[in-house]
Amino acid sequence: MKNIFRSYSFLAVLFGLILAVTVRVSYFSNNSTNGYNATTWDALGYYMYLPGVFIYQDVKELKWLPKVDSAYQVSGGSLYQANQLENGNFAFKYLAGVAILELPFFAIGHFCAYLSGEPMDGFSWPYQYAILWGAIFWFFLGLLVLRKVLLKYYSESITALTLLLLVFGTNLIQYVSVDGAMSHSYIFPLYAFVLWWTIRWHETFSRKYAFLIGLTIGIATISRPTELIMLFIPLLWSLDNSGKLAEKWKMTRLHYSHVFIAISGGIIGILPQLIYWKHATGSWIYDVGSKWNFLNPWWRVLFGFEKGWFIYTPITIFMILGLFFIKTKPFRKAIIVFIILNLWIILSWSDWRYGASYSVRALIQSYPIFALALAAFLDYFYKRKVRYIILFIGILLCSVNLIQIEQYNSTVLHYDHMNRKYYAAIFLNPRPEPLDYSLLDTDEQLPNDLLEQSNVNSKTFQQKEVSADLTKSTIIGSLHIKNETWLATKCQFTSSLGLKSGNLAVLAFKDGKVLKEKHFRFAVPFAADQINMSYENHFSVPEKSDSVIWKIESFDHIKIPSLTLTIKQYVR
Numbered sequence: 001m002k003n004i005f006r007s008y009s010f011l012a013v014l015f016g017l018i019l020a021v022t023v024r025v026s027y028f029s030n031n032s033t034n035g036y037n038a039t040t041w042d043a044l045g046y047y048m049y050l051p052g053v054f055i056y057q058d059v060k061e062l063k064w065l066p067k068v069d070s071a072y073q074v075s076g077g078s079l080y081q082a083n084q085l086e087n088g089n090f091a092f093k094y095l096a097g098v099a100i101l102e103l104p105f106f107a108i109g110h111f112c113a114y115l116s117g118e119p120m121d122g123f124s125w126p127y128q129y130a131i132l133w134g135a136i137f138w139f140f141l142g143l144l145v146l147r148k149v150l151l152k153y154y155s156e157s158i159t160a161l162t163l164l165l166l167v168f169g170t171n172l173i174q175y176v177s178v179d180g181a182m183s184h185s186y187i188f189p190l191y192a193f194v195l196w197w198t199i200r201w202h203e204t205f206s207r208k209y210a211f212l213i214g215l216t217i218g219i220a221t222i223s224r225p226t227e228l229i230m231l232f233i234p235l236l237w238s239l240d241n242s243g244k245l246a247e248k249w250k251m252t253r254l255h256y257s258h259v260f261i262a263i264s265g266g267i268i269g270i271l272p273q274l275i276y277w278k279h280a281t282g283s284w285i286y287d288v289g290s291k292w293n294f295l296n297p298w299w300r301v302l303f304g305f306e307k308g309w310f311i312y313t314p315i316t317i318f319m320i321l322g323l324f325f326i327k328t329k330p331f332r333k334a335i336i337v338f339i340i341l342n343l344w345i346i347l348s349w350s351d352w353r354y355g356a357s358y359s360v361r362a363l364i365q366s367y368p369i370f371a372l373a374l375a376a377f378l379d380y381f382y383k384r385k386v387r388y389i390i391l392f393i394g395i396l397l398c399s400v401n402l403i404q405i406e407q408y409n410s411t412v413l414h415y416d417h418m419n420r421k422y423y424a425a426i427f428l429n430p431r432p433e434p435l436d437y438s439l440l441d442t443d444e445q446l447p448n449d450l451l452e453q454s455n456v457n458s459k460t461f462q463q464k465e466v467s468a469d470l471t472k473s474t475i476i477g478s479l480h481i482k483n484e485t486w487l488a489t490k491c492q493f494t495s496s497l498g499l500k501s502g503n504l505a506v507l508a509f510k511d512g513k514v515l516k517e518k519h520f521r522f523a524v525p526f527a528a529d530q531i532n533m534s535y536e537n538h539f540s541v542p543e544k545s546d547s548v549i550w551k552i553e554s555f556d557h558i559k560i561p562s563l564t565l566t567i568k569q570y571v572r
Contacts, residue, residue, distance in 0.1 A: 008160035009151060013143045016167035020136050023177035027409060038128045040074045042355060043181035045081035045094030046223075047131065049276070050106045051122025060089040060280050072123045083289065091280045093288050094183075096273050097223030101186040105134030128181075135180030142189030143167070146368045149195045153329060154375045158382060161394070162375040168398035169315035171359040172367055174405050179361075183223055187365035190220045191230065195331075195368055198234040202330075205255050214262035218269015225290075227365070229341045234262075236334035240327070290349065297347035301360055305420045312359040312404060315397045319370040322377030329376065335369050342366055356415035358408040403428055411525045414440060421445075434490075437524045438537035441503075444518075446486055446538050450570040457569040461550070466493075466560040468552040473505070476565050478549040481508070485541040486570040487548065493563040495522075495531045501555040506537070508545040515542045519553070 027036075039047040051068075052059040062082065069075045082090040099106075109130030110120060118124040143163060150159040167173060175184040194216045201209035213234050220227035238244055252259065277286040302309050309316055323339065326332045346362045354362050363370075381390045407413035412426055422439035426432045439445075461477035468474040479487075491504055500523045507517040520537045541548060550565055552558075 008156045009147050009163065012160035012163040013140070013147055016143050016163060017136075017140050019167060019173060020139055020177045023173055023405075024132065024136060024180070027178050036125070036128050036132070037072055037074060037123075038132050038181035039123065040072075040181075041076045042081075042094070042183075043179075044074045044076075045092065046098035046183050047102060047181065048081065048092060049096050049099035050102060054106070054110075055120070055122045059092070059276065062090050068121060068123050071121075074123060085281060089280065091277070091286055091288075095222045095225065095288075096276055097219045097221070097269075098183045098186045100219060100272060101138065101223070102131055102134060105130040105137070108134075132180045135176055135185035138189045139172075139176040139185050142192040142368065145189065145192040145196050146371060149192065149199065149368070150371065150375055152199060153331075153372070154379055158375050158379045161378050161382075161391075162371055165315055165318070165374065165378075165394050165398065166367055166371050169394065169401050170313045170364070170367065171357075171361065171401075171405070172364050174358050174408065175361055175364050178405075178409060182361070184361055184364040187220060187223050187227060188367065190216050190223070190227070191366055191368040194220075194230055194233055195372075198237050201234070201258075202238055205251065205258070207258055207261050210255075210258035210262045211265040214265025214267075215269045216265075218266040218271075220269075221266075222270050222273040224365075226342075226345050229338060229345070232338050232341065233331075233334050233369070236337055238330045239334070240330050240332040291351075292345075292348045293350055294344070294348045297344060298349075298352035299347065301347045301352050302343075305423055306353060306416070306418050307357055307359055309360040309363065311423075313401060315394065315401070316363075316370070318377045318394075319374045322373030322375070322380075325376040325380040326373060329372070331372055335372055338366075338369055339373070342369075353416060358405065358413070358415070400428065403430075406430075417441075419443065433536075434524075434534050435536040435538070437535065438520050441520050442518055442537065442539075444538050444540050446488060446570065450486055450572070453570055457571075459567050459569075461565040461567075462563070463565075464562050466552050466563050467557070468502070469554045469557045473551045473553040475549055475551045476504075476563065477567065478547060479567065479569065480547050481541055481545045483571045484543050485545075485572075487539045487541060488568040488570065489537050489539065489550065490566045490568075491533075491535045491563065492566070493533055493535075494561040495533050502558050502560075503553050504535070504537070505551050505553050506539045507549050507551075508539075508541050509547045509549070510542075510545050515545055 048065075049059065051064070052062070056064040058064055065075075065079070075081065081094060082092050084090055106122075106127065109127035110122075112118075112126035112130065113120045113124055116126060118126055147159060147163060150162055154162070172188070175182055176188075194213060197209045197212045197216065200206065201213065217228070217230050220230050238248055274284050278284050280286075300306060300308065303311065305311055323336055326335070342363070346360065349362075354360065378390070381387050404413055407426065407430070408415065412430070412432060414422075417440050419439070421443050422436070425436040425439055429436075459477070459479065463474075463476055466474050466476070487506070489504070489506065502522045503519045504522065505517060505519050508515045518537070518539060520535070522533075522535065524533075524535065539548075550567075552560070552563070
């Protein structure tokens, strides 16, 4: 035990755990009525099996859910987490594997709710925090197992560096410590397990490991069906060159019963899902409705400024480059095939944005596989003089990542609508200017030569108590336009509840016909009830326009106590 605390790699695991706990405590509350509603949106879809089975004994009619949603606001506004069948019953859209992994912590939450006198309804704060801390438990266990895997092929130093870069340099910690009730942190250890069971089977040819491989893949498959490609890890292991194929086939024939044992483990792993589908729908198999575009993948998932994997977590480039340095490793073919298939599947899903996310969250659970390639990259350069440059770049990228995670959770880094100009404006910037936020909705900025103009027309509009919605928007001001013009709008107002859905619309007209319109959101990080706000944007008026108007719109009915609009007109 003393020696393990002297191990660089074990210390790296402890540092990862400390970071996870620190971030979790830092985001202890999200100001919801429940302290922290973790089981909301997609997380509700994975979790709802547990209260449905163990508390309400209702996983078909969901009579309990409206009352729960009214109390805790968990669905996100509409019940997309379950599909309604022709008979009026419901079938869960998300699979049950994550709920199986959450079960021990659900039980802890249930017991804590009993002891504390909180509602034993599956959604009060003891359940929420039990699920969140459960995510950290599985993450820690996954790191411990991944450490053992890496030490089989790499030194203490390389293993330690790999684990540190994986935790500090990627979006993993966001989905362990903040959005821990999502599926990714719970599936993460399954990949580490299947690596370790695969190694142990090839070392011992034990039936136990064959069964555990199948069971792990089965549970992973009913967590997210695409995790079935995990199967290629044991299948292609030790096939690093063509000569190994005959050897592996010989070992498989000698232990052919292990194939059936692994299959039985897989069946046991997926059986809970099959039983649920049979109970809820009357069929053993149910199509949850995912759509894929395999012939036209979305490359912006990797390179786009919306959420690009290489853009927001560039340390992942090291993982891909590492594939070129694993020629002698027994896992070479296994992880190359897996990574290619995994990336292709992730890039091909029709909803390529993957909802609200920091970087690409759909790849997080498979990071143990990518870690082997990252370690190969580090190992290659660590033996050369450039290792200090690589280490410096790694530290720099880890620092950028942690800053961006802070920006993401303060909504400076937007969860869905990022673009190149806005990212450049907020990069490592903890306090963006009001004008910066307008870049979420436009790529227009005043040319420098116009900014230097001394003769600028200015006009101010003031209005008390602005009420608006999309069916009854309120016009704040208008201008007649004679020449090619740029308009700089500064909006000062007192924020109010409900403003999150509001926007300032700017429309340019010609003879009553709209030539151009822009909508600038008010939902910026510093927007809060009764806060005095200042917001700016730039607008290039199309040639031949004769007028421009400004109006307030909202998807919901909003009231702004007072508003002042100052417009500066720049003419070429």
